[in-house]
Structures are given as structure tokens and as C-alpha cells.
Amino acid sequence: MPPIPWSEHEVQRISKLFRSMTVLQGNEASESRLTDMADRGELAAFDMIHLATHSVFDVYPERSALVFAPSDSAGTGGHDGHIEAKDILSLWNLGAHVVTVSGCETSQWNGRGEFLGPAQAMLGAGARSIVGSMWRVQDRATALFMVRFYENLLGAYTGSRLGLEGKPLALPMALREAKIWLRDYIEPDGTRPFEHPVHWSGFVLVGFP
DSSP states (O other): OOOOTTHHHHHHHHHTTOSSOOOOOGGGSBHHHHHHHHHTTGGGGOSEEEEOOEEEOOSSGGGOEEEOBOSSTTOOTTOOSEEEHHHHHHHOOOOOSEEEEOSTTSSEEOSSSOEETHHHHHHHTTOSEEEEESSOOOHHHHHHHHHHHHHHHHTOOOSEETTEESSOOOHHHHHHHHHHHHHTOOOTTSOOTTOSGGGTTTEEEEEOO
């Protein structure tokens, strides 16, 4: 899979907003590491989980997958880096209030009110709510959006946002404010590169906030 240049910026900025966190990047963010954490029940201890990675959508939803590093740099050891929805559903035990998956097409919708793939699987594995994307998203726009979203969610900001000052916003409010902010984001040259809804309207909240 091609690299996601802004994902490192995204993870580093978000991690600084937390007092306590576990950060896995590069080869540490591997299929085998996540599988081991799931087997030991460690994933259930996290109240928030953020995954900045690729996803692969399959016409068979249970085969849709999130893409992590393989078990080693050579990709050997029986791991290709893909964790499929059926594996999440059967092997993961989550207790998170929110799991955010900032890659492309992580909350696919079938048009009948049903979300498919990793989002549905994580809800089935115990997550209370999922934030994901319904279509392909732009790398830098996503990184900026996610940092803003977590600032809202944790109250890690100054000034007023949606009428509140320095206080955590509820999940739907945190998502809505980040969308408005990205839509109106202005570059130093005065342009608004992310004004089009394709950059921000695809991020959705699924579950029970």
C-alpha cells in the first residue's frame, strides 16, 4: 500500500492531547502486535482508539480489512498486515467509548441504512461508537480534521467552540465543529482548499455516542 505522509503528523499531534496513551507507529503498528493485544485482552482497556491507516473494501463485507504493517519488515511469518472485519468481530474485545478509523472507506454504507466492514465489526466487538469515512479521503485534510476533532472531544482548546470555552464537546458536536472548521480553513495565501464537501462530509458517527 502507498504511504500516508500526513498520518505521522496526525498521530503525533493527537497523542500530545492525551495524558496517558499507547502509540504504535511504523513496524510497531503491525497485524501481529494488534492481534497479540487482542488475545491478551489489552484492547478492552482503552476508552479511545485511533487508527490512522489504509482500509480495503471488499464486496463481501466480512473480508473488508484494515491494513497494518506485517509481522516484520519482510512481510513474512504468515502475516500480510490485513486484519479483516470477520477477525475483528470474532477475536477483538473492545470497551472503547469511541474508535476512530481515519482511513478511506472505513464506514461503508450499503444504502439500506446498514454500515459494513470494519465499522460494523468494531461495534459488534464492543465499541460504543465509531467515527469513520464513507469514501476516499484526502491525506492532509484528514489529518487536520482529526486533530481538530480530538481537540473538541477532549476540551484541549482555547476560545469558544460551538458556544463552549475549553470544555469537551459531545461526540456529535465535536464532529460537527471539526467539519465546519475544515470547510472554512484558510491557507496563508487566502485559499480555502477543503471547502468542497468531499473533504469533510464523508466522516460519520455510527453507534451510541
